[in-house]
Amino acid sequence: MVDCGGLKRKFMATGPGPKLAELLHMSTSSFFGLLARLARLCTMPQGLGPQAKPVLSAPRVAVTMVQAAGKKDRPALPLLDESELEEQFVKGHGPGGQATNKTSNCVVLKHIPSGIVVKCHQTRSVDQNRKLARQILQEKVDIFYNGENSIVYKEKQEAEKKKQERKRRAKETLEKKKLLKELRELSKNVH
């Protein structure tokens, strides 16, 4: 049973949904799904005042949260259409099986409309490589079509921004320390 009111309060208190999803031991997507379902089921509780935003109008809120999400719980990339893909991998289905022993598990995946080709040999499992190839291709296709608006690009921007911010703050702190030190020196000399 989910405590709607408690959930809302917690959500508003702690911030981004993905973190909350983690707290609830849910994946981000199932968390958003849960919110959407709750939005349909729950009515506005009496506890919240008129100023409080209706947190459970999940779609709108979800979008805002998604934009703030970090890399770990990134939003869904545009899906790939299998009919637009051309795949090549070694997997015996004919007179193979025990009669052969194939170790080349490399998967070559091509996105026909864009011409992007991904080669994946990250693991020793063909199935695993097929999954990974699709994930990598998804990212590349996103960048290809969305350029600066792609999720990957945006994440990089975000990460760079945070890095610059950290640098700036570190510099500030250093300056302050320096200043304090100088002041102390001055006051010593005066005495």
Next chain:
Amino acid sequence: MELGGRMLWALLSGPGRRGGTRGWAFSSWQPHLPLAGLLNAKELVSHWTAVFEKRGIPEAQASSEYIVAHVLGAKTFQSLRPELWTQPLTPWQLQCIQELSSRRLQRMPVQYILGEWDFQGLSLKMAPPVFIPRPETEELVEWVLEEVAQSPCAMGTQDGPLILEVGCGSGAISLSLLSQLPQSRVIAVDKGEAAICLTEENAQRLRLLDRIRIVPLDVTLEGSWAHLLPWGPVDLVVSNPPYVFHQDMEQLAPEIRSYEDPLALDGGEEGMDIIIHILALARWILKDSGPRFLHIQRSGPRRGCPADAWPGPQPARVPG
């Protein structure tokens, strides 16, 4: 040639050099490689790929990549940290690669050379002559998991399902089922002593010994099933039995013919010798109630369908 270069040359030449019989040693030397320089992973892969190709070793590049990656501590070459591709290798690493590559020149399967391989995400020890799990067999495990997911009640609630695997080999099927079905238990049997030991070792590595019973057993022997009855009727029987036609055994690649246990492959004249016994055994060992499933992996369109020999009320599933 200075000492360092000479040592390097020796390391790269392989076993053929001293005997002089092969004569490929010098000719395989890539002229652009520095004689007394430091070699990196990428260059070594190129070198050995060329050597393997020249000697007609199948999957030359893949073999070379797996060996080099393994020595550098990774499962595949692509999964290595990119900076390691161009970092010079130590003499010890070069020597390891040399040793492993010379085994590949003897047509030893890569899995035996590395002493390990992955199956359904599990890392298993491999040792000749125990049969190397094939990638197709991973599908077999998927089917079993699907069946179990679809009929949970029939498979037992607390300790379920109880699975019998005939011909466990390295333990691949049994151990992946155990690891993905936390409530399941397995009785794994094999005729080969080496297979019994290897399955035990892999079960221990994966800490699954408490849920598996490994029994040396030849199911073709009269009344062998009697040994299994004390453990009770089982929910499932799984097997990847020998099914190669006897007359085809000769044509198997050297990797298979020379290193893997022929008993794990040879299915007799019709390719059905062991399968028939498994079906007969299954009839006695499977629970009366509930679905009966027998998964046999088979190859080729030639053979007759083993399901014809199935006496049970429900048809046997024979994928492949």
